[in-house]
Amino acid sequence: MVAVPAASLVFAFFASGLVLLATGHNALSSYRRLFDAAFVANGALGQTLVSATPLAFTGLAAAAAFRMRLFNIGGEGQLLVGAITAAAAGLYFGGSGGPSAFAIAAMVVAGCAGGAAWALIPGILRAFFRTNEIITSLMLNYVAAYLLTYLIFNTQSYWRQTTGFNAAVFPTSKDLPSSALWPGATIHLRGGILLPLGAGFAVLAAAVLWVLYSRTRFGFEAQVLGDSPRAARYAGMRTRRKILAVMAISGAIAGLGGASQDGDFRHTLDADPNGLQRQYYGYSGIVVAALARYNPFAVLLVAFLVGGLQNAGNTLQGADFPSGLVGVIQGIILFSALGGELLVRYRIRISRRPAAAPPAPEAA
């Protein structure tokens, strides 16, 4: 079991080593720098969690839907909408003083509700009109992104900072009041590792998903529906309801990721239209889910590793190391890991087709 992932890692290092060599870089020292920046250096683990937390949410969101073969590609948009609704809740219910459980709870509920509502649009279209949810959920990502830009740039909306000289120079969203900022726990190790509250919520969400899919009738039915819709209908399972419920759960998790962006990391909806939208957490989450084979706990682990890779990319790039090359190496590592997955899932058998036993012909 260890052989395949180990081999795909070795392959990844070998392949990207060739790329590094061809571009005139020392492969070994580059790797050392990568790992150092991701997991070892002072404060590195905390910075890795900054990337890993949103990936865990979008990864779980994708995994929740994909398990039922419901291809919700809209994690990106659901995260953005969740961030919008959660920021509204934080602005409305927050006040001065320390973190307030009420304000944070309101943000969590609002983020989940926003994400779920956004996911229910393709959900309803799929359940009642048999629309392809891949396309509708994908398209809604762009709508959500434009909505975010619109709220900050093109209107004097509730979210937009409208007072002060800074706000006149460059439009930004309002800062969240201090009681709406999510607290984190600091581990005093290696320059301090900050565990964001959102990371705790992600672990909780993973546990809930695991129980849901492996211990409840709901989860069982959802998986049967995914594997064989016809068999499920024979057994009297309600397809439409299940589609709506699973889409809502998936969207709620992504929306919670948006709330965590507000509360944990940005402390505002978005300071810049090139901020949150340029991270593409929703799309990376799909890769995370696939690598984790839709297993919720594996999603957490993969999100952590991919988050480390993303965080290290910021350190690795520089005048002597183009950011494009960082992307290539990250791509090779992910590609190899996914390729290795294929080998785990399917067995390659080299067989000489015996002449004696031709495949039985299907009924003509």
Next chain:
Amino acid sequence: MSRGKSVRAVALLASASLAVLALTAATGSARTEQRSSAFKVAWIYVGPHNDHGWSQAHDQGRLYVQKQLGSKVQTTFKENVAVGPQLQQTVASLVRDGYKLIFGTSYGYFDTKLAAKYPQVLFEQATGTQTAKNLSEYFGAAEDTVYLSGMAAGAATKKGTLGYVVAYPIPEVIRHANAFALGAQLMHPGAKVKLVWTNSWFDPSKEKHAAESLFSSGADVLGQNVDSPATGEFAQSKHVPWVGYDSNAKKFAPTSWLTASVYHWGPYYVRRVKAAMNGTWKSGFYYGTIKDGFTGLAPYGPKVSKATKAAIAKKMQAIKTGKFYEFAGPLYDQKGKLRVPKGKRLNVQQLYAMNWLVRGVIGSPKG
């Protein structure tokens, strides 16, 4: 997915992460940063360092610093950095790697909170407004040079309709659009400038579409306040004159190229790096001008006539000596309302908050 399978998946991932951790442990303590005496300076760019526009102009400034100060400094850059957590991660890694002075070349990168978090590091931000003991702001009065480049555009138009590809509906871009229009109207009275917003600093495909739509709606000269030369490439394909921005991008449109308002970041960067090295660095707000040699015009293309060049040179001299200022009254907005009365001049604060477009600009200041 069966339970057996999911257990296997977890085992697989656990082993993968073990492998990663093993590698990390093996290489962990070895730091790649050499301890050298060179003063470390970093730049953070919003787009690619070779965008042939805004970020590239800054990177040329960086190379100028490296060339002027040689081995006494070590410079690097981080490109395509988004505002928010990614910026925080990037700054954290730069500080960890020993960078003492960091230039951020986009609004929203640095604020007083960040400056307070790293009191031992000096920060400088282009186009911003927040200052602190270790956070400085700098920018150039490009409205003057954009006005001059607008004159070149106004001289080139036949129909009196120009197109201007713009990024975001923010004061910085709005004042440049206004300056461009005023310059064009000086050479071609009554000229109209149409705007198309891309909502991005660097997006070649959107910029090209914007240029296309401006061209098809009747613009016979194109200008821009975005970072890539995509508009120029389109202009060249239609043989339409083009005014660039930020960098000399003539090679993308050899015959369409007129000129561009450019920044000379290099000398400023050298001054600031030197000051940081010898401990005389002070926080402040710097607004460079033509007179300082901070802003200027890129070399002209073949379509700019001698008469136009002479007119622009004369105007440039008048701006330098303070005899002329494009944002002096009377100035009217799109609806014909008097915004700046005769005898009044806009100051930098007003420029930084400009949210109205001058008469003859077609488009909304809200995007």
